[in-house]
Amino acid sequence: MKVLVLFIAMVCAIACTTTETILDFNLVEGSINKLDSAYVIFQEQAYRFPLDAQGKGTLKMNIKEDGFAILVYGKLSTNIYLKQGNTLKVIWDKEDWRGGKMQVVSDDGGINEYIRLNIEKSFKKATECSFTLEEDSLMDKVEQTIRELSAGIDSTNFAPEIKDILKASSKYEVLYWIYKYPRFHNFGKRMSQEEYLAFKRFNEYMFDKFEAHPEYLCLTAYREYAVNWFYELMQLRCFGEPYILKKEKACQYILEHVKNAELREYALAETITPYIKSYGIEGAENIIECFRTNVKNPMYVNLFESYYTIWKQISPGSFACDFRYSDVDGKQVRLSDFKGKYVFIDIWATWCKPCCYEIPFIQEIEHRLAGKDVVFVSISTDKDTDVWRKKVKEENMGGIQLNIGKDRSFTNYFYVTSIPRFIIIDPEQKIVTAHAPKPSSGELEKLLNKLLEKQG
Numbered sequence: 001m002k003v004l005v006l007f008i009a010m011v012c013a014i015a016c017t018t019t020e021t022i023l024d025f026n027l028v029e030g031s032i033n034k035l036d037s038a039y040v041i042f043q044e045q046a047y048r049f050p051l052d053a054q055g056k057g058t059l060k061m062n063i064k065e066d067g068f069a070i071l072v073y074g075k076l077s078t079n080i081y082l083k084q085g086n087t088l089k090v091i092w093d094k095e096d097w098r099g100g101k102m103q104v105v106s107d108d109g110g111i112n113e114y115i116r117l118n119i120e121k122s123f124k125k126a127t128e129c130s131f132t133l134e135e136d137s138l139m140d141k142v143e144q145t146i147r148e149l150s151a152g153i154d155s156t157n158f159a160p161e162i163k164d165i166l167k168a169s170s171k172y173e174v175l176y177w178i179y180k181y182p183r184f185h186n187f188g189k190r191m192s193q194e195e196y197l198a199f200k201r202f203n204e205y206m207f208d209k210f211e212a213h214p215e216y217l218c219l220t221a222y223r224e225y226a227v228n229w230f231y232e233l234m235q236l237r238c239f240g241e242p243y244i245l246k247k248e249k250a251c252q253y254i255l256e257h258v259k260n261a262e263l264r265e266y267a268l269a270e271t272i273t274p275y276i277k278s279y280g281i282e283g284a285e286n287i288i289e290c291f292r293t294n295v296k297n298p299m300y301v302n303l304f305e306s307y308y309t310i311w312k313q314i315s316p317g318s319f320a321c322d323f324r325y326s327d328v329d330g331k332q333v334r335l336s337d338f339k340g341k342y343v344f345i346d347i348w349a350t351w352c353k354p355c356c357y358e359i360p361f362i363q364e365i366e367h368r369l370a371g372k373d374v375v376f377v378s379i380s381t382d383k384d385t386d387v388w389r390k391k392v393k394e395e396n397m398g399g400i401q402l403n404i405g406k407d408r409s410f411t412n413y414f415y416v417t418s419i420p421r422f423i424i425i426d427p428e429q430k431i432v433t434a435h436a437p438k439p440s441s442g443e444l445e446k447l448l449n450k451l452l453e454k455q456g
Helices: 111-127 135-154 160-178 193-197 200-209 214-218 220-237 243-257 261-279 285-294 298-312 353-368 385-394 409-413 443-455
Strands: 020-028 037-042 045-050 056-062 067-073 076-082 087-093 103-105 324-327 332-334 342-348 374-380 400-403 421-425 431-433
Touching: 037 056, 037 076, 045 056, 067 087, 067 214, 076 087, 076 111, 076 220, 103 111, 111 135, 111 160, 135 160, 135 200, 160 200, 160 214, 160 220, 214 220, 214 261, 220 243, 220 261, 243 261, 243 285, 261 285, 261 298, 342 353, 342 443, 353 374, 353 443, 374 443, 385 400, 421 443
Parallel strands: 020 087, 342 374, 374 400
Antiparallel strands: 020 056, 037 045, 037 067, 067 076, 087 103, 324 332, 324 400, 342 421, 421 431
16 A cells, blocks of 8 residues: 555546435644645545645545445545445544544445454454464464454454455455565564575465455455455565566556556556656666556556656756755855765655665765765754764765755755665756666665766
8 A cells, every 4th residue: 555545646536426424524633744745546546635634624525335435644544434424433543553543424234334343353363373473374373363353254244245244354464464474584684585585475465365355456455455466466476676677567467467457557557656756767768658558447557657757857868956055054056066076965864774884885885986077965854963963073074064954945846755866967057867776776886987987
């Protein structure tokens, strides 16, 4: 659900009946930032509704039939049950990522209350399937857990079709919890390819558990499991290969093996769009073409195109926006100060371990390219400038050391959603790449040398 939970779509009304289903939404205090809207995914349509400063909002829908839906707020999502002509009063704790603590008042025969209890119970039972167990023991535990949850659902008085989907929700809640077992079983160790393949039986077991049920796309757990199923498959088959190649092979596998059109579109969208969101469009021509050829659902298309547009404006050859930040001595420095030289930009923070890991590699490259027309600029996003200054002095960090302060225009322009992030600007202040290789990869130095030789 990593991409759909960030999507804010236009309200899509289904005009078939005049009976309104109303969702009164109240978000209680929690740890994540307040958003101005939430939305509901129902029958693969997105219904957006605004939220006020207190996290309250109301959604009115004309729906053709009762059914399960996904309620989404930012990165959080959970299942609810919509009934024609019914009013749901929802109180959702922002710290509750699965919705087990969510309160739903609804005249629906107890379905929403059972969903809440079932989500909570399924998650607790799933966590009993410890990653410390060996393969056979774990798989036995998983089977036992799914049977127990299913038996509990069978004991209810719900209609058979409700029972079936609740059992599917429980099953995939458990499977989603354990899909990373091969990695967490050897927690803290770097597994070699051979060690990873030692879990082949477990992976095959997990793949066998995946079933093409497009009717389950209304379930958060099924969506998450489906996406991770394809990802783990490619991890197993393409271990050590470049990430973009894994994505291309995953797309090819989906096209060849997922026959249901609805599920195929979803799988392709969730395979491709997160990559474009995080890494941009450079070198992604094959998966972009795959998406545009095979995905037609407006909900998926609109989200994909929104990220494509963002990255298109910062594609190679586009002019970079300027910045004006302070160095450790308080001196104002602008990007335009370095016109005539290549500029390597590192966006980082002292609290970011991957960022700090790259520092020695940046220093080494800077030392080897000393005297050439390239400037190394590090832009810290630290709010505590004292901590930042201390880190710069302790590490004897070279280059140009700047702090972003309160001005986020540069990072917003370059769509910096995670760090570290590396950018290269040419002597004319045009973008060479908005997503440069990591210094530790060895590819960055090759790229810089190639650019400098070309300038010659």
